[in-house]
Amino acid sequence: MLRLDTYGLRRRTLLSVAATALTALFLTTSVVYAEGYAQSPILDAAVAAGTLPPVNERLPAAPLVITPVSEVGTYGGTARVMHSSTEEFGDASSIVGMEGLLRLKSEDGTTVEPNIAESWAWSNDDKTMTLKLRGGQKWSDGEPFTSADILFWWEDEISNVELNPTMPNSFISGGETMKVTAVDDLTVQIDFAVPNHLFELWVATQGYQSQMFQPAHYLKQFHPRYTDPVKLAEMAKTAGFATWAELYANKALTGDVFGTLNFDAPVIRAFKPVSTSAGLTKLERNPYYFKVDTAGNQLPYIDAVDLTLVASPEIYTLKASSGEADLALENTTITQMPVYLDNAEKAGYQVLKYNSAFSSIANMMLNQTAEDPDKRALFQDIRFRTALEWAINRNEINDLVFFGLGTPMQLSILPIGGRCWDEAVSKTNTQFDPKGAMALLDEIGMAYDGEYRTLPNGKPFTLTLTYWPGEGGEAKRKIVELSQTYFRAIGINFDVREVERSFYFEFTTANKHEMALWHADSASDPLWVNSPKIIPIRQRHGAFATLWATWFETKGEKGEEPPKDMQETVAAWRKAKAAGTPEALVEGCKAVVKANAEGAWTIGTVGAFPQPLIISNALHNVPETGWASWDWNYMVRYHPEQFYLK
């Protein structure tokens, strides 16, 4: 028996946020317009010429209706955005959007709501998820979007061992791979071995185009199941690839979500790339986009997007602050605030202070499983960790780096004041008490010669921090510089080694570090639950106890068995993840945050500081406040298809 869960019924009653629920109802209600829908004037000629079907035929039977943030917009214009590398498309997706089968609601960023799928439902035992598609929805080339596209993605891409040698963890539950079946053209059923309610969160957040569906009608020509392998091998060779798999990956836009190299592949998103040259990629509106506004206008409002490759961060800042971009967010930093504000009026843009979703931009981690036995013993002494905590003047960091706008805290799950927030726990050990720290170090027996301290056994002691300075502008470097003086002030001979990001991972996963530093992301509710960095469950993000992380990741085969309290903390997270109910999630996040703070496992500094969002005066319907984080794919959370240029 199926239980309808479409409009977040369960969440609504539990969260009891009436206002949100009301909007939810409004947002997702399908309105059928008798006179038909309106479209962008640039499409009129094509429709009149008969090369493009009329808008009513292009839209699904029940388009998704979006309520504009402030008003119904007007059509037209080209939005200008930048990207800094072939992988970073934060600003681009903030205009273009990303479409998953489901999505997270703009208002709370927590509740799952329909998107491409018209509705979804769970069986009573939470083992079967049924997704219902919109009838009549089409790809950007006019071909229908059906359950076959999801099935193709599953059977021919994910389950194909040549494309995908190992089954991704996300699709395994209870040790078994999930099963995907097409009930009919518009209905897909996914079966799990064990209850897996949180899978809907995965569907809603991994919103890249290729995540759960692929244009089967287009990709079949590149797949050996549908095309003669000999001919396919020939095609691959002609295109310069060694195998068909490379050719397929190239055509399927795997890892190239913005299709800057392949303009043939049809899309579901609001815009489709049409050309790229000299670092400028041009995107045009997708005439088959499936969303309309409350007045029945087909979205998006904006007609085209110009995406410029700007690798240099300084040029990014200069361009953003001279009005050369309609939206800049991904590489803005609070440290550059004076520059943005300086030129805002002259260059015609405004600077909005969005929230960053870092619970600390610089989270320091003493390796509990350090190689050196003397140092390991010292790092495992909670008094030593506490001494380091107390040595840090977080208020000074906040003033000097974040203009006093951040919040000194230990790693927590944001937002501040949210259901996972615990004010007292967040303040644990954040007091600045160098005298107390000195007393603790004396108590451990670290001899002090007026400048530096020795190890408790009398050997000389240096503590080396290994870190990558990227992300957050100059913030990390400044915090590290300050920390060196804080730690030296209590007699710790503190040395710093900056490394490239891939070396950081190589170094920490090999357990070669004494202390590491990384930005504390994956710290927002409810997204923390997918891969929390606050507990050492993965080697790549378990720098504060690499061998424990190895132990958890290999299920006890390798690494070292962590202490009981750490095992209990990880168990609490596992429980929350398995249950997936709001109560379980809240219970879980409170448990891990508390364990981390009380155990002084990691040293948090300052978090929840603002992230500048630069919006040209021409761009409208952008919320005044919000979250600027990759957790929600930047502005994708706020329906960029209803932004308009005036």
Next chain:
Amino acid sequence: MWRFILRRLMWMIPTLVIISIISFIIIQLPPGDYLASYIARLESRGSNVDQATIDSLRMRYGLDDPLIVQYFKWLGNILLHGNFGYSFEWRLPVSQLILERLPMTFMVATASLLFAWSVALPIGIFSAVKQYSLADYFFTVLGFLGLGIPNFMLALVFLYVSNRYFGLSVGGLFSPAYLNAPWGIHKILDLLSHLWIPVIIIGTAGTAGLIRITRANVLDELRKPYVETARSKGLHPMLLILKYPVRIALNPFISSIGFILPGMISGEVIVSIVLNLPTTGPLLYSALLSQDTYLAGAFVLMLAVLTVIGVLISDILLAWLDPRIRLS
């Protein structure tokens, strides 16, 4: 003469082989590979890369082969098929990426070179003729300034000033409006309005060396008997110098020609990174950073080979001009 050229050509073969090996070692020296840096990049922005993705990518890129196999695969493809491989990061053939950016690189390099010579020649001649005068010091200091200012700092200052005070659209060699426009007088003007910044920065960094060469040559020339004779007849040395400028400039120019282009290409890397120029410099830098093996390898190899050829040309020219070298 032909024997000399043949001998030099023969020597190029082992040099090139060693260069290809060292190029490959250089790009493989940093720990990790492209995949490691790719995944690290994704993870630093919150993505969680599954082991499955890593496995499939590793297989697809052939990164599991031992180094020696990768080297011979790489070299074999270059020699037998003219195939420089595929850029992991850009998902485009390496040759296409490099060729796309070469014209602009040559243009910036040539313009910088012309600029450097046009500044260095007069200063060099002047400071030799008026050796140890106040004016000599003044112009020498001026000419050497470019050498002393760190390139990246000068580039940023120029960027900022041209953007804030002259309202120029910064980054690249064109304003956004002309980026994809067909060539025309306006596009050329737009190009010129952007080009002067890198040209001055790269050019001034090179003037010092050229001033030094010119000055020494002119000093040398001034001591030759014909100058003495002319001077004793009452001819102003400056007139003589102006009569033989080509002669003065030729020799040092020829002997430095081998290193000019590679020097300019790697010299512009730092400036181009700051200025976001569509030249090869930033491409090389990002390829090295992301360990985009084939792209970086092709670059290093290309620059090294260009240098070898350049040195060859300058050796041949020098030998042609000066028979003593040929016979030694």
Next chain:
Amino acid sequence: MTIEKAASTSTASTGQPEESPLRLMWYKFRAHRLAVWSLWIIVGLYLMAIFANFLAPFDPETRTGLPYSPPSWPTVMADDGFNWPPVVYGVTSTLDMKTFKRVYTVDTTRQYPVKLFVAGDQQSWFGLFASDRHLIGVESGGAFFLMGTDALGRDVFSRVIYGSRISLSIGLVGVSISLVLGVILGGISGYFGGAIDLVVQRLIEIIQCFPSIPLWMALAAALPHDWTTVQVYFGITVILSLVGWTDLARVVRGRFLSLREEDFVMAARLAGASEARIIGKHLLPSFASHIIASVTLSIPSMILAETSLSFLGIGLTPPALSWGVLLQTAQNVNTLAISPWLLLPGGMVIITVLAFNFLGDGLRDAADPFAKERLS
């Protein structure tokens, strides 16, 4: 014997002051006034580096609590009239939350006279002795920032002085390594000639063919990750000199090639002197002046390379303190817009590089005014 005599005259001549090549060189050198001034500047810079703890008004890590303070110089015109000693005023800083800029208001009623040997941060001189005296400064509270302060409120002038220790020594250490490599390999190559020469020449050619940036990046990335800042510093110096020795080797080889045919070398060889003795005793001294000139000219490129490495993120990084690090931290639009004084360390780099270049030119003019082939 005539041969012995010939050999001994060349050595004996150094004993006679009026004929000493070094003295001759000095006379010629003095004609190049720019070089003489440069020499004094360089001497001054190195003295500054050595006595940084005494010359710098602050400890480089001291946070004054006044971030982004513009340079504030002492004035003698306080209270509408001439005043001695000069004074600096007290300042207060507030953060304007509309512009996010620090606003500094000068309080002319609070005056701090500039004093010599003023007490300040306790400083140790290479761990030998400690003192809290600074050559010049004001009592705490006065804004005595000759080059302003940085984002964390540290005195830029003091940081520049301390930063010179690494930046100026990296050139010397690096060049010493280059010199040893260059003299040994260039000497061997030039003196013995033949197959050895050929191999060394190919090696030099190959190294010079490689663009420096990939070479730096590869070598820097290969530095072990558990090295301390000091070790990294030496690692970087070695990297720079590994690339830099080839030029010196060429100079040395060229000189050897022309000198080994000279009469006095032949004489020494006939007299049965060992190869090492001939090289060490006769050849090296005879072109020491050229080596000195070449070395002087390669120091500034090392100093510049240090800043470039920091810019590329593969050199020294904060909290280590060098001019390269100072410039790297200042390398952003924010600096130009609100705190341009953070670029002043660049001025020090310019002065140093120019001074070394002119000094080197002067030395070379003095060493051999008729030489030109080594220039290119």
